[in-house]
Structure formats: C-alpha cells, structure tokens
Amino acid sequence: MTINQSGWKPTTPIASATDTGTVTGNRALMLEEALIFEIGDTDRTGVDIAPASADTGRLGTLLRSAPIGLPGLTEPETVRHYTRLSRQNYAIDLGLFPLGSCTMKHNPRLNEKVARLPGFADIHPLAPKETVKGAIELINELAFWLVDLTGMHGVAMSPKAGAHGELCGLLCIRAALEARGDARQVVLVPESAHGTNPATAAFCGYRVENIPATAAGRVDLEALKARLGPDVAAVMITNPNTCGLFEPDMKAISDAVHAAGAFVYCDGANFNAIVGKVRPGDLGVDAMHINLHKTFSTPHGGGGPGSGPVVLSEALAPFGPLPFTARYADGSVKLIEEEEAGEEHPHTFGRMTAFHGQMGMFTRALSYILSHGADGLKQVAEDAVLNANYILRSLEDVLDAPFAFSGPCMHEALFSDKGFADGISTLDLAKALIDEGYHPMTMYFPLVVHGAMLVEPTETESKAALDQFIMALRSVAERCRAGDESLKSAPVHAPRRRLDETLAARKPVVAWKEPVPAAAEAPTPSEVGDR
Numbered sequence: 001m002t003i004n005q006s007g008w009k010p011t012t013p014i015a016s017a018t019d020t021g022t023v024t025g026n027r028a029l030m031l032e033e034a035l036i037f038e039i040g041d042t043d044r045t046g047v048d049i050a051p052a053s054a055d056t057g058r059l060g061t062l063l064r065s066a067p068i069g070l071p072g073l074t075e076p077e078t079v080r081h082y083t084r085l086s087r088q089n090y091a092i093d094l095g096l097f098p099l100g101s102c103t104m105k106h107n108p109r110l111n112e113k114v115a116r117l118p119g120f121a122d123i124h125p126l127a128p129k130e131t132v133k134g135a136i137e138l139i140n141e142l143a144f145w146l147v148d149l150t151g152m153h154g155v156a157m158s159p160k161a162g163a164h165g166e167l168c169g170l171l172c173i174r175a176a177l178e179a180r181g182d183a184r185q186v187v188l189v190p191e192s193a194h195g196t197n198p199a200t201a202a203f204c205g206y207r208v209e210n211i212p213a214t215a216a217g218r219v220d221l222e223a224l225k226a227r228l229g230p231d232v233a234a235v236m237i238t239n240p241n242t243c244g245l246f247e248p249d250m251k252a253i254s255d256a257v258h259a260a261g262a263f264v265y266c267d268g269a270n271f272n273a274i275v276g277k278v279r280p281g282d283l284g285v286d287a288m289h290i291n292l293h294k295t296f297s298t299p300h301g302g303g304g305p306g307s308g309p310v311v312l313s314e315a316l317a318p319f320g321p322l323p324f325t326a327r328y329a330d331g332s333v334k335l336i337e338e339e340e341a342g343e344e345h346p347h348t349f350g351r352m353t354a355f356h357g358q359m360g361m362f363t364r365a366l367s368y369i370l371s372h373g374a375d376g377l378k379q380v381a382e383d384a385v386l387n388a389n390y391i392l393r394s395l396e397d398v399l400d401a402p403f404a405f406s407g408p409c410m411h412e413a414l415f416s417d418k419g420f421a422d423g424i425s426t427l428d429l430a431k432a433l434i435d436e437g438y439h440p441m442t443m444y445f446p447l448v449v450h451g452a453m454l455v456e457p458t459e460t461e462s463k464a465a466l467d468q469f470i471m472a473l474r475s476v477a478e479r480c481r482a483g484d485e486s487l488k489s490a491p492v493h494a495p496r497r498r499l500d501e502t503l504a505a506r507k508p509v510v511a512w513k514e515p516v517p518a519a520a521e522a523p524t525p526s527e528v529g530d531r
Contacts, residue, residue, distance in 0.1 A: 030495060033084045037512045040071030046078070088495050090439040096469045098441035100412060100456025107297045110371060111364040120363045125355040129335050135359060140325035140333045142366040146290060146309055149369075149377070150268075151281030154317030156310045156324065157362070158352045162269050165289025165308030166200040166236070168321060168352055172287055172312060173234050173263045174204065175319035175349040182261065184233035190219045191448050192241035194267050206233060213448060217243040217403040221252060228260040238267035239283075240274065242446040243403055244388065244412035244454070254284025263287070263316065271295045272459065273385055273411035276378030286313040295380075296365035307361035318347045323356050383459035384411045387466060391455055394470045398477040402449055411458075417451025421483030426451040429480050431498055434491040436472035 025032030040046070073081070090097070097104035115121060123132050143155045156172075159165040170187070177184055187201035190211040198208040211227065212220045219237065235257050239247045247253065254264045266280055266288040272295040280288050292298045292307040312320055322345065323337040335356065336344045372380065385408065392413035396404050400418035403409070417426045430440035430453075442454040455473075457466060479487055491498065 027493075027495070030087065031084050032495070033081070033088065035512055036073070036078075036081055037071050039077060039081060040073040042067060042069055042071060045072035046074035095438065096457060096461050096465050097439055098455045098457065098469065099439065100442070100454075100458055104439075105294075105297060105458040106460040107364070108368065108371070111297060111367040114367040115360045115363045117363070120359055123359065133333070136325055136335050137333050138366060139356065139362055140327055142362050142369070143309070143325060144327075145366070145369050146311055149275060149279070150285075150288065150290070150311045151279030152285075152288070152311035152317075153281075153314040154312045154320055154324075156312065156320045156352070157357045158321060158323065158355075159289065159308040159310055160353060160358065161306035161308045162267070162289050162291045163196045163200060163308075164352070165291075165310045166196060166265070166267065167203065168308075168310045169265045169287035169289060169312075169316075170200060170204045170206070170234065170236075171321070171349045171352075172310075172316045172319045173265065175347065176263070176316055177233055179319070179347060184231055184262070186232045188224065188227060188232055188235045190224075190235075190237055190241070192217060192219065192243050192245075192446065193236060193238040194242055194269060195445075195447075197236040197238065197265075197267055201234075201236060211235075213243075216406040217241070217245050217448075218247055218406075219249065219253060221249045221256075224253060225256050228256060228262065230261065232257075232260060232262045234263045234265050234286075236265045236267065238270065239280075240270045240410035242454075243448070244409040244414050244456075245403060245406060246274070246410050250283045250285075258284065268311075269294055270411055273381055275381050276374065277381045280311070281313065286316050287311070292361050292365040296368040298361045298364045305358045305361060307358045307365070309357075318345070319349055320345070321350060321352045322348050323351075380459045384457075385409075387457040387459065387461055388413045388455070390463070390466055391457055391470060394466075395474060395477065398474055398481065399453070412454055412456035414446075414449060415453040415455070416449050417453075417480075420451075420480045423485075424480045424483060424487060426453055428487040428490065429453070429476050432476045432479065432487050432490040433473065435493045436476060438469060438472055 092104050092106055119134055120138070123135055129136065139157055143157055146155050147153070156165075156168050159168045185207050186209055187198075187204075187206040188209055188211050189198045189201065191213045198210075201208045209227065211224050214220050218241070224235070235253065237247065237250075237253065239250055241247060257264050263286040264284055266283075266285040268280070268288040268290045271288075271290055275295055287310055289308045289310045290296075292309065298307065310320075322341055323335050324345070325333055326336050326344065327333050334340075338351075341348055369377065388411050389408050392401055392404060392409050395401070395413070395415065399415040401414065402416050402418075403414060417424075417429075420426075420429075426443050430443050433440050442452075442456070444452055445454060446452055457469070461469075476487075489498070
C-alpha cells in the first residue's frame with residue numbers, strides 16, 4: 001500500500017504500469033491522479049529551451065542561485081493532470097449542491113458574459129476617474145436597485161464580503177453613537193444568528209451577549225426586551241435565521257431596540273429567501289449586508305472574490321464609508337472620495353478598502369437584477385422557499401426536523417441526527433451521500449441543533465432534480481435509522497476513502513516534500529493505512 005503526500009488512501013492499491021496482475025487505482029474513466037511532482041521530476045523538462053545567455057548582468061541580485069524545484073512536464077501531461085483533477089471535484093454544473101446559495105447555486109451564463117465585456121473586465125483600479133465613467137455609472141445603478149429592493153436610504157458598495165459588510169455596519173453604528181456622545185459597550189446576538197455576527201462585534205471591541213431562542217427556533221422577544229438598556233449599542237439578527245425560519249416579530253424587535261436607543265443590524269446573507277417579497281427597511285432595520293454572490297448569483301467558490309454591500313437607514317447613511325457614488329440633479333454621477341468628503345459626506349467613519357469594490361461582482365449582480373425584473377426577483381424568493389419546503393416535508397418522516405412544527409421554513413430545511421441508531425452519526429450520513437453522487441449538505445450547523453444537517457436546494461433546482469436528491473437522501477437516512485454498519489466505511493465509490501479528520505486538522509499535510517528513499521527510512525506501522 002502506498003500513501004500519497006496528501007494523507008489520503010486510495011480505494012484500491014496503486015501499482016506501476018509494469019506490475020502484472022495488479023490494479024492501477026483507476027475506476028473506469030476516473031483515472032487515479034498522482035501529484036504533479038510525482039508525474040514529473042525536477043531533472044527534466046517538457047520543452048526545449050535554449051541555453052541562457054552568458055550575459056546576465058541585467059538581472060543583478062535577481063539571478064537565481066539554486067534550482068527552481070518545479071517538475072518538468074510536457075503540455076499534454078500538464079493539461080491532462082489539471083483536467084483529471086477538475087473531474088474529481090463536485091460542482092453545481094454536475095448536479096444539485098445541497099450546501100445552498102452561499103457558493104453553490106447556478107450562475108446564469110449571461111452574467112458571466114457581461115462581466116467579461118472589455119470595458120468592465122479590463123479597467124484598472126488606478127485608472128483616472130474620467131476614463132471609467134461607465135463603470136461608475138454601473139456601480140451607481142446597482143446601488144440604486146439595492147436601496148430600492150431593501151427600502152433603505154443609502155448603501156456602501158465597497159465591502160468585499162458578508163463579514164466585511166458586518167464590520168462596515170457596526171462601524172457606522174459606532175460612528176453614529178459617538179456623534180451623539182453615547183458610549184455603549186454591548187452587542188446582543190441571538191442564538192439563531194450566523195457565527196460571524198458575534199465574531200464581528202467582538203472584533204469591533206464590543207462585549208457580546210447571547211439572546212436565547214424559543215422552542216420554535218425564533219428570537220425570544222421577551223428575553224430581548226428584558227436585556228435592552230443604556231449599555232446596548234446594537235442587536236445583530238439574522239433574518240431569515242440560521243434555522244431557516246423567518247422572524248415574525250422583526251418589527252417588534254426593531255421597535256424595542258430603537259426605543260432603547262440602540263440600532264438593528266440584520267445579517268442579509270439569506271436575502272434570497274425574501275427578495276422582492278419583504279423590504280428590511282420596512283421592518284426597522286438600520287444596516288444590512290447583502291452577499292451579492294448569494295442573492296444575485298456571483299460565483300464565490302475557492303475563497304473569492306466576493307462582494308458585500310451594506311444598505312443603511314436614514315439614521316446611519318451619513319456615517320457610511322468612502323468612497324461612494326452620487327448622482328446629481330443634472331444626471332451626472334460622481335465618485336466621492338476623501339477630497340470631496342468634507343462638503344459631501346462630513347460624518348463618514350473613513351475608508352473600508354483601498355478601492356471601491358469588485359467590478360466583476362457588480363456587473364454580474366446588475367445583470368441578474370435587470371434580466372429578472374421585479375416579477376423575476378419575487379419568483380426567486382418564492383421558488384427558494386418552495387424548494388426548501390418540498391425537501392422538508394418529503395423527508396420529515398425519515399429525518400428528524402426539529403422545527404417542522406414551526407410552520408413553513410424559508411430557503412433551507414434543517415434536520416438532526418435524532419432517531420439514528422446508536423453509533424451512527426451525521427458524519428456517516430454525509431459520507432454515504434457521496435456514494436450516492438452528491439456533495440454533503442452543511443453539517444453540524446447551526447449549533448443549536450445536535451447533529452444538524454442544513455439543506456438548501458436554492459431556487460434554481462427543478463422538481464425532477466429535487467426528487468432525485470430526496471430519493472438518495474431518503475435511502476441513506478433509512479440506513480442510518482437501521483444501524484447499517486457499512487456506513488462507517490463510506491464513501492467506497494469515491495476516489496479516496498474517509499479521512500481521519502482529527503489527524504488531518506491537527507497535522508495537515510499541505511505541501512509536497514521529496515520522498516525519503518526506502519533504503520534510508522522504512523515506514524513504521526503507524527504510517528501505513530488511513531491518516
């Protein structure tokens with residue numbers, strides 16, 4: 001048995017092409033893929049390069065003094081390697097992704113085409129403002145629609161993602177409080193909020209206190225009212241919340257918070273469940289970030305790029321960050337920066353980032369909004385909610401749904417491991433789902449539900465696709481309830497077997513190292529097998 005450098009064990013032993021009567025690790029057209037350093041080596045190259053000129057004086061101290069250490073491959077070897085790797089990765093273009101719209105909803109190709117138009121794709125962030133008037137106009141147009149869809153007063157477009165938007169909103173709140181000489185130290189965060197909410201509040205220097213949830217999975221309004229006081233700066237609430245439920249007392253919550261002199265921050269990551277149906281501004285929200293990649297279909301996998309504009313109420317808009325776009329009575333649009341801030345925006349808390357934002361994200365989002373129109377955006381929310389409820393009601397007889405009695409869910413259906421046989425866990429279900437051809441759903445989150453499984457089908461899936469997924473998940477759930485011990489060895493059909501996740505977290509292998517010759521150091525028994 002050989003172990004590759006990533007610490008994963010193949011489902012079948014890997015053998016060289018010269019071995020007889022052994023297997024290669026290939027599975028039909030799914031080829032076993034070695035690391036690129038194992039395919040090529042540093043002693044050869046896949047192309048012919050003329051010897052370097054003896055005249056290297058222009059390089060000075062940049063002249064390389066040691067081998068570069070990269071493997072030599074031909075172009076076909078390189079292309080095949082990365083193509084084979086891409087086939088081992090699950091993607092929304094292959095099937096339903098139950099992780100939901102955070103990163104995994106369909107992105108219309110029209111949006112991609114618009115984002116690649118040279119006038120938007122090729123501009124430089126340091127280009128003179130006079131040469132990018134079209135881009136500034138587009139940013140302003142998108143800002144208008146975000147304000148209109150949310151019923152707010154202003155918007156900060158520069159935050160790069162959701163958590164960055166949370167920071168922006170809290171900085172606006174802090175600036176507003178300081179402007180009236182009010183030093184408050186506490187931010188209240190309900191149990192049903194996203195985990196970034198308390199983290200952001202703590203990062204801003206606030207003391208975080210939790211507000212409990214009711215048995216129905218909503219904010220305990222009476223507990224919130226009892227805690228409000230002169231030390232509370234804001235309440236950070238996620239609506240729809242992390243349990244996939246809408247907060248019906250949102251207006252009452254906002255009224256109570258405002259009466260106490262505090263502000264309401266709403267985590268808008270789940271806005272796709274209510275876009276076109278509910279305007280947060282009408283519910284008393286003072287600040288809310290909008291994840292463009294979630295609601296308006298910007299690809300966000302692999303760590304970015306992202307965009308998290310923050311819409312602001314009339315009370316907070318004067319304190320928003322620089323820069324921003326402003327449209328004047330004559331129809332002209334201008335990018336307001338520090339030079340004009342004194343007269344145009346004197347109370348700003350400052351700047352969030354070096355440049356104004358992510359141009360590609362803006363073009364995709366505006367394309368999505370304009371192509372859908374008002375009726376289409378309303379249907380986005382309706383279809384997201386319909387699909388999630390279809391999954392919830394289709395599986396609640398085989399998977400425990402802790403808040404199914406609370407009424408319809410919103411964009412995601414929440415299940416737990418209650419009812420599984422002893423020794424069978426949420427992790428086992430997730431690994432078995434891989435054998436059924438699906439990436440697992442969000443696991444063990446939210447923390448308020450033991451063994452949580454959070455399924456978000458998004459608005460882009462058809463009933464046929466949902467039925468296929470439901471059938472697969474139902475079969476695995478029934479095995480979990482029956483105590484099928486084979487679940488412990490899942491996945492068995494994937495290119496790799498189950499990872500020792502504890503060891504992988506504590507001792508991750510993240511870089512390739514030249515293997516030690518067998519004669520120099522033989523592996524110990526503990527180094528053979530699963531890692």
